[in-house]
Amino acid sequence: MTTKSSLPDILPLAVTPGEPAGTGAEITLKAWSSARNLLSPFFLLDDPERLERLARLIGADVPVRAIDKPEDAAGVFERALPVLPIAFSTPPVPGKLDPANGGAVIAGIERAVQLTSEGRSAGVVTNPIQKSVLYEAGFKYPGHTEFLAALAGPDITPVMMLAAPAVRVVPVTIHIPLKQVPETLTTEMIVTKSRITAEALKRDFGCRSPRLAIAGLNPHAGEDGTIGTEDRDIVAPAVEALKAEGIAAFGPLSADTMFHAEARESYDAAICMYHDQALIPIKTLDFWGGVNVTLGLPFIRTSPDHGTALQLAGTGRAHADSMIAALAMAGDMARAREMYND
Known part of the structure; x- marks a missing residue:
């Protein structure tokens, strides 16, 4: 993590409440308490009084200060956690889900996106949600990512990246059964997600010439079709299409040799064909430091x-x-994007 004093100022980050019965508020309190000298200012959308009670419950010495608008966060941040108040329908109880509060959780996400879209926040850092509760409140999306894409507007293709200092990974297919991966995977899907990843690496991560390692689907990347034909017929054409666009992509690679230290030095992100192929390496390398980036x-x-x-x-x-890693990465991305846009 880069020290805050060495970085230019950015707008405050908006942190959503997440599931109020979960640990989102706790890890936000702890992030302010333990790392505020390293992080750029952020504010939490939540109920200030319930945060004060929660801080006392968990023994966290965190002053809470209600703010009227995001612009007030920076002036408060050094002394207290800035909180932009939202109201829950019923008082949240740690560990006890209450569908009555689902509407407030959804509203908190919408408000954070609105403030960021208006240029009043540098980015959105989302606390984890409990989708089963939100469904009862009328939530119609598979998860956070799809909801954020809908809030962003039409023609948005969201791509999930998991990032840590040791590695960045992008799963092409995500939450589907493994047996459905071969029939779901297409060359165009790989190209589209890789193209979006390459652009994000330039804009948000400061990679001037992004290098993408494209994983094969089958063991040993199919061995020229002897262990499945998907790598030959689907993945390899995607790599060639990306190269034709000027993107430094290479593969398909045998996934079992892609994630040791020397191999990771050869690329800026690994494009993986399914969920566990991407998430097992990053969670093994850095379980607590991984960040979900859309x-x-x-x-x-x-x-x-x-x-x-x-x-x-x-x-x-x-x-x-x-949470600390997510806040730090959002701040770094905001600065990289400002430099890229300039």
Whole structure:
């Protein structure tokens, strides 16, 4: 993490409430407490009074200060956690889901996106949500990513990246059964997600000439069709199409040799064919430091790479490492984007 004093100022980051019965508020309190001297200012959309109670419950010495607008966050941040108030329908209880609060969670996400789209926040950092609760409140999307894409406007193709200092990975297919991957995977899908990834690496991560390592689907990348034909017929044509566009892509590669230290030095992001092919390496290399980044949006969005952790809510034992990493990465991305746009 780069020290804050060495970085130019950016607008404050908007942090969404996430599931109020989960650990989102706790890890945000802890992030401010332990890393505020390293992070750019951020504000949390939540209920200030409930945060004060929660801080006392978990033994966190975190002053909370309600603000009227995002522009007030920077002046408050050094002394207290700035909170832009939202109202929950019922008082949240750690570890106990309540569908009545689903509307407030959705409204918090919408408000954070609105403020960022208006240029009043540098980016959105989302706390984990409990989708089962939101569905009861009328949520109609498979998850955060699809909802954010809908809020961003038409013709948006969101791409999920998991990023840590050791590696960046992008799964082409995500939450589908493994047996459906070969029939779902297409050359155009690989090209589209790789193209969006390459552009994001230039704009948001400062990679002037992004290098993409394209993983094969089958063991040993299919061995010229002897272990499945998908790598020959689907993945290899995607690599050639990307090269034709001037993107430094190479593969298909045998996934079992892509993630050791020497191999990782040869690329800026690994494009993987399915969920676990991407997530197992990053979670093995840096379980607590991984950040979920949504590429392809007109605004910056990062999130801790874990769930609501209901079993830890209210105990004070939830780790804030991934939230700190998400806040730091969002700030770094905002600065990189400013430089790119200039």
